[in-house]
Amino acid sequence: EIVLTQSPGTLSLSPGERATLSCRASQSVSSSYLAWFQQKPGQAPRLLIYGASSRATGIPDRFSGGGSGTDFTLTISRLEPEDFAVYYCQQYGSSPYTFGQGTKLEIK
Amino acid sequence: EVQLLESGGGLVQPGGSLRLSCAAAGFSFSTYGMRWVRQAPGKGLEWVSAISDSGVTTYYADSVKGRFTVSRDNSKNTLHLQMNSLRAEDTAVYYCARGSKGSGWPDWGQGTLVTVSS
Numbered sequence: 001e002i003v004l005t006q007s008p009g010t011l012s013l014s015p016g017e018r019a020t021l022s023c024r025a026s027q028s029v030s031s032s033y034l035a036w037f038q039q040k041p042g043q044a045p046r047l048l049i050y051g052a053s054s055r056a057t058g059i060p061d062r063f064s065g066g067g068s069g070t071d072f073t074l075t076i077s078r079l080e081p082e083d084f085a086v087y088y089c090q091q092y093g094s095s096p097y098t099f100g101q102g103t104k105l106e107i108k
Numbered sequence: 109e110v111q112l113l114e115s116g117g118g119l120v121q122p123g124g125s126l127r128l129s130c131a132a133a134g135f136s137f138s139t140y141g142m143r144w145v146r147q148a149p150g151k152g153l154e155w156v157s158a159i160s161d162s163g164v165t166t167y168y169a170d171s172v173k174g175r176f177t178v179s180r181d182n183s184k185n186t187l188h189l190q191m192n193s194l195r196a197e198d199t200a201v202y203y204c205a206r207g208s209k210g211s212g213w214p215d216w217g218q219g220t221l222v223t224v225s226s
Contacts, residue, residue: 035212037153044203044219045145045153050212057214088153092212095167097143097155 006100023089033093117220130187130204138182146200
């Protein structure tokens, strides 16, 4: 099983700042089948990034993903008020599909 | 527009059973693998099960293997999750999701709450 470890657990930033979230895998993620999701309270997860760096349909270009192998990042270039939420990374290349424990992005 | 609508959640006693359903619309259901993901109250996301487009191949998390069974009816565009021998730790919101390696898992239902308690 591929274990995904996200850091930091909580990130406190202000609107307009840049956010960098990290996701480290316990073994290489095949073909970069790494995704990032955003989740707000009471809502289903929303896919932001798939294939490590491809933006999902309708996702603003301030969201970008990078990395390969075991180290991946999600960057939000300039935080908007609606970006404050919990973010999860996920590997979907091989079963068991796994999620990271989440990073809470909160307003400073 | 892709629509996924879960149903069947509710309160069940430990050791009991429940069958969840996910009605799909807006896409060619029989050509997509489907997944179940759950989220315990205040916790993170946990993948539960997956099924191939034909229904021939199924996968389970270790935490539910032998207790849960995923199935699909492509003639009715419906996904199911039969949950037996339920435990308190199965309490969660259960989501169905459409997924593929080519595009990730972009489409999710709104979730259905399962509460296992006496």
